[in-house]
Amino acid sequence: MAKKPWYQNPEMIVAFSALVIGIVTTFTSIYSAAIDRAYARASVWPSVEIARGYGYDSFRYIVSNNGTGPAVIKYAKVTHDKKYLSQWRDINVFEEVTQSHIGKTVLSAQKTITPVLYKGNKVDDILKVDNLISIELCYCSIYDECWIVNRDNNPRPIEQCVIDDKHKFLQ
Known part of the structure; x- marks a missing residue:
């Protein structure tokens, strides 16, 4: 039986998918925190x-x-x-x-x-x-x-x- 390249192994596909989801989640969290900080500043903005x-x-x-x-x-x-x-x-x-x-x-x-x-x-x-x-x-x-x-x-x-x-x- 011929050996499959590493990127075609099911475990690697699952691992790569988890990595992509983790990166997307990290950027979403960072963006959400920035929006929360901006909202907090706007909610107490003096004029x-x-x-x-x-x-x-x-x-x-x-x-x-x-x-x-x-x-x-x-x-x-x-x-x-x-x-x-x-x-x-x-x-x-x-x-x-x-x-x-x-x-x-x-x-x-x-x-x-x-x-x-x-x-x-x-x-x-x-x-x-x-x-x-x-x-x-x-x-x-x-x-x-x-x-x-x-x-x-x-x-x-x-x-x-x-x-x-x-x-x-x-x-």
Whole structure:
């Protein structure tokens, strides 16, 4: 009886089939894990926006998280006429304001904070100064994916939130 080549033996065909199934299963598992990680990140993705609101007797800045997960705000940077501020009261027209801390906080999903609120008759003066104010926030997701957002509300991803202490807004 003639000897069959090794690849025609039934045991080798079964072994080769098992190998192919194992490889397909491995790639399917890797792909599934990647999809699961992407879904987990998307399910807790923060989206911070900065806005302002005003009426004839009030003015406020609003910071909201319209994403699906918490935003860990690492720092705030506020400038007025290209000068770094440490608090809102560094601007004369903001002497009589109600302030909330924004420099380092956790903003839950679908929540809003008002870092500064003014009520009074100087709204027109504040609106003139408002054009010279720049606000920048650096925030991260719980997976340490970080973004910087300013008043244009176009977040851009960055590796990590780093700021010089002398530029940090302390309020």
